[in-house]
Amino acid sequence: MFAVGVALAVAVLLGRLLSNRLGVPDAAVYVLIGAAAGLLPGLGRPELSPELVLLLFLPPLLYYAAFFSDPRETVDHLVPVIGQAFGLVLATAAAAAATLLALFPDVGWAAAIAFGAAIAPPDPVAATTVLQKAGAPSRLVTVLEGEGLVNDGVALSLFAMAVASVGTQQSAGSATVGALVEVGGGIGAGLLVGFAVTWLRGRIRDGPSHVVLSLVTPFIAFVPAYLLHASGVLATVTAAVWQSTRGRGLVAPTARVQTETFWRVLNTLLVALLFVLLGIQVPAMVEVVNDYSVATLALASLALVTVTVLVRMGWALFIQPVLARLPSREEAVVSMPRAERLVLGWCGPRGPVSLAVIMSIPVLTPSGAPFPRRDLLLFLTMVIVLATLVGQVMPLSALLRRLRLSPGERERTEGLRARRATVDAALRELDGMTAEERRDTAGTEAMRQVFELRRDRLRGLLDNESDGRADTEAPEDDQALRLRLLRAERDALHRLYGRGEISGRTNLEISQELDLDETRLRGGH
Template sequence: MIEEYLIVAVVVAVIMLVGRGLGQGFGIPVAIPLVLLGLAASFVPGMSKAVVSPDVILALYLPPLVYRAAFLTAPRESKEDAVPISVMAFGLTCVTALAVMTAVHLAVPEVGWPVALALGAAVAPTDPVAATSIMKRLGAPSRLVTILEGESLVNDAVALTLFGLALTAIAEPVTLADGGLLLARVVAGGMLYGLALGWAMARLRGRIKDGGAQIVLSLVTPFVAYLPAEHFGFSGVLATITAGFYLGTRGQGLLQPSFRVTGNAFWEVLVLLLESSLFVLLGLEIRQVLSGVADYSFATLAGTAALVLAVVALLRMAWTMLVFPLAKWLPGRHLSFDRIGTGQRLVMGWAGMRGAITLAVALSIPLTVPSRPLLIFLAAVVILATLMGQATTLAPLLRRLGLGESDETVVEEAQARQSTMEAALAKLDELAAGDQIDERTAEVFRQLLELRLDKVRAILDEDEGEDGDETSPDSGTRWLRKQLAHTQREKLDDLYSKGKISAATQRHLVHELDLEDRRRASGSH
């Protein structure tokens, strides 16, 4: 029995490797070949053991996926753009879920309102990974990326809360008043528990110095947030997101620099495995799903799928072009909406791809729901159609609108590098003046920093830099290296807190400093 499961696991792993290779080789979203290869593998005897129970999907896949997204959220940018993010995440998500619910119920009347709401909640949240990766590669405005990432994080929480209410209504009738009280308890309880857990974990992780134990604790955290919250009737997703966001704002102080590199690599691989395996699971279930919808006519299936897809795509475009600009009249302090022009709103509307979260929610619909195959079928159509239609055309749209040529990120990163190295030079002079290091050692490091600074100034057209080899002092200068790296990290924190650089730039430059620390710790120079 164990050998059979191991063989299935190996087959799924091979599918993920081949599928990702095909996706990258042909320039298409990797989800497409993963689903097709999963469908092909479903004909192999014994692969039915790879089908995961719906109860396991939510508990196994959702916590780490939403936790990682929350952990990487840029706090300052999200606060500055709280109004546009809220307009998209709360308003559009709720309207989309209700519109899809109405469309499905009208197209297939035998699907009850609660079941239709479950589908609406599943297809409402967006997956920004494909869109933002394209935007970052092409140099699109950073504010546009921030809004899309912030929207995705919050709309996950909104949609999954609606999904939980829909499942409750499927199990037993719920009045409007009962639903309101349940919603308040679920939301408030989840956020308070997540905040308390984040506070406790931050203090616990601050006391653990072993890098391996830190990574294990980071893996356990989303499950400790999600499972107890769900057990006590709170929103496990909100608890996980709150804990992840709290810890993410303090992430750099919880891990030693050399361990952060390993931790980031671990989480990148974990998220890749989870998202890829979800699409393989969809492929493995397609035969069963098609068998479950065999009673519906082709016209009903095609018409309902087209209707749901039209509602999802057109409603988002109408919202970003017509409703979104009206948010500037909302009370409160927020950044000017004048900087989000028509072209950027058009991109926001077109960047509404659905992905792993939608798929995880759809696959987690209980087996007892009679219309489960139909709901999974419709969700799969929305995911694959948006990935094929929107993800593959987003880059040409950005270029056509002139939003893919910005050098904003390059300049911002170069300016941040300049500021950190100037701060390190000032610290070096301070240490030399205080006789904490000898002048010969100071001169070696001064030349190294000035060489790097010349290269950065060349990018900024402030000076002409020259290439050269870096000189590595002996191990007796380890303390000095640590002091200079610490100074540069402090400068990056200061630049970010003052709004001079984005969280992405800060994270990228800190990662480079962490890599240097790791190379020194391993004895590589």
Template sequence: MGYEGLFFAGLLVVVVILAGRAIANRTGLPDAIPLVLLGLLVSYLPGMERFEVSPEIVLLLFLPPLLYHAASFTSPRETRAESRAIIGLAVGVTTLTALGVAAVIVLVLPEQASWPVAIALGAAVAPTDAVAAGAVLRRVGAPRRIVTILEGESLINDAAALTIFSLALAALTQPLTLGGGLWELLRIVAGGVLWGLVVAAVAGRVRGRIRDPDDQLLISLLVPFIAYIPAENLHLSGVLATVTAGFVLGTRVEGLLPAGVRLNGQTIWQGLVFLLESVLFVLLGLQLHEVLVEVAGRDPVSLVLAAVAAIVTAVAIRLAWEVGVIGAVQRLKLRRSLAPLPLRERVVVGWAGLRGAISLAIALSLPQTVNGRPFEDRPVLIFMAAAVVLATLVGQGMTLPWLLRRLGVGERDDRAWDVARGQRALDEAALARIDELAARGEIGEETAETHRQPIRLRLSRMSAALDSDDPGAAEDAAQHRASAVRLQRELLAAQRGQLEELYRDGRITHDTYRHLQRQLDLDEPRHPDGRR
């Protein structure tokens, strides 16, 4: 495909993303479903039927920023508090899922799938995607502890799955003994973590000395690739290097960044991650055409049976771990340092094992040749990985809200109350500072009172809701905040209209127009999930 063809394909991908998002918003489906289906339809257009993406490009372009972003925004204290549950899921369940799915595939397709091939598939579908599950859980007000466990798990299970995946691919080209495999695992893991720490230390020092916002953002975008590429070239875990660098930089040196850099950086990263995840789903749809053609000659009953078996195994292992294993551990009181997780919340954690972008990236990164010969099992593996991803996104993703309501989990939005308590403390600190400055004569009493009034009003309403045991008080406070947001947006709309008129009449310059427009954009009230 030439440059013109690549440009045309890029435009089609953008159009598919926009159309898929519109369909998802109207129907309530997960974004992945319309994106994959539209990508499959586009693959039937002339010239697109054999659209291919190099596996190396998938790993290099998509994995580093996705992993780095997830690691950078991890909650360190909450993650540390739930470390046992997270490690159990991320390492224990991921390993069991990879091996369990592999065993089922070898059993169902004994003549087509060797153990290394089956383990590669198991590793691809083993890691869960906390983004999709987290969005549903936050929307229905699930306990923050559940979201923390899922987010922490997805951060580590990517590294565990890709390490298993790498060992499985290595076994395709040369036999691995148990001792050799363990040594290779230790070398890959330890080397990746050490390189990630080195990158984090160097990048932290550089970021601490630079104040230019554009340079800061450029460094932020480069770090995941600086961590990933050298590690992979040294045959270490690029995933662990990227995750380690992101976690350290996100939790240790965030305070070194100016507020403007953080604000712009979060916006850019959110847009970049959304684009990369959307493109991955479209790429899967585009490649499904050729995958379906190549698997058409195989026994369809065996393929469907294998796909269903992989889906059931992946879901069942996770549920069995949460309901059975963790339940037994809690009954034996082996987790004394933690408050036990109730059964209904463990069921939610078990059912929230949605697969997403990382599983797609791993599946699409399967090599096209092994030992110089075409990798004939690649289409089958991609087909079954796609089946697991779509089945969990649709089946589990769309039933999570019903399950939460059925179990009575998430009746109160803990995050909203945490935000309210934090905002009350900030307002109290602001009032104390105003009083201090006024007492020292650094500001006039009129200026001080002008700033006190809105803070006092917000503080009084918030304190009344937080201090009251009446659920109606919290509801009234929420309605008041919603009314305040609507009013603020109306006022901003009026100001924007006036700004347009001033520029249209030639009463202000374009530079002034842009400056005032940016101030209005910064004043735009935020959505509860962080979007403006």
């Protein structure tokens, strides 16, 4: 067991280094390293039980994705988000299930739909990371992130109902009731947990306790809902969104920095560990599918990868324009240009959620029979994840350059304008303090010079349409004054976000910078 733990740690570190050096998606490197580790003599292969994957990996992965999303921007882009998250997930699941049944009829509709639901939701993280680095329009990133916020819940609710139907006979009425219980129970449980945790966060003062509370939140949302046959996915996502919108302001800046840093590290480790563990299973999966010919496996893999890619591409190019014409609030309708829809359709890599879901398929059905072709479904999912991660993410930057997609001037300078607004707010606060005290103290004058220098640099950067932030730090001998100015900056930032003048991403980025400033001023306490 010790050797397995060491091998996992080495694989995670090595995969991170290689992916950064080679420019290959992390997940692909992790799986290949895990597969190589699985071939080492004397190294045991850890068995991944479905319950372990479902209850250990899935809740924190879902919580992280939902917590760092922006529900307001999701609402602003409601039509494309809902179309991608609901209609596209159902269309992909149906198309994948039909393709699987055409190749392997004995799988049965219920198991085929479970497989289709598992591979239906794409993972936006890998694609949005590339889009942000390449300078794509923020609307693309927003739609992808909003889609990722909802599509996991839709897909996993469909998956749970399909798995429960394998080997049993369910009427349409009972299936409908089950769906209502899944959705309504999941959202209700999530709201209850979100409200309770928000109440607790408002009464906790030390940072480590906030970290621990945030760590257990996805599990206390997911597990009870799952045991009560409600949607643990929707419960976790709902609790995370509630925390993101209601609970973040209750936490002191130092605790926010600690908690958000912890979650970024944890998410990276969980994703890496999941893919490495999957890679270690690859030799065993290959052995299990030895009964199938290479031609059969290749045909099935090619057909399913093609279907998942083409369905998404067709939806983005042809269905989204139709949805944009539906009656709706004007601000909720986004008519995306064809070039943006093409990129949206291409950004469909499958990721850790698909793996965690497919690995949670039970070995036995509710009737006690073996789950139809479970090992084959795991193998095909692994192929689809790797093929889409490598085949769709790596050419993404070149596709953006080819289509000449880039953000407009207002979007490029959004962060600079927000930072300048916070600096102006701090200077107004200084002027107000000087007027109240009827004198200029040495600390006030020094601080005014610091902020004026920062404002001048931001003005120059805006004139040059480049990005950056002044690195000048406030003197540390006047902590109370600097903290007051930080509050003024933070209030100005909140007003900008509340009026919709900046995006949630810019708001979070600058808010974290202000939190770091306050953490340094307080000495990390």
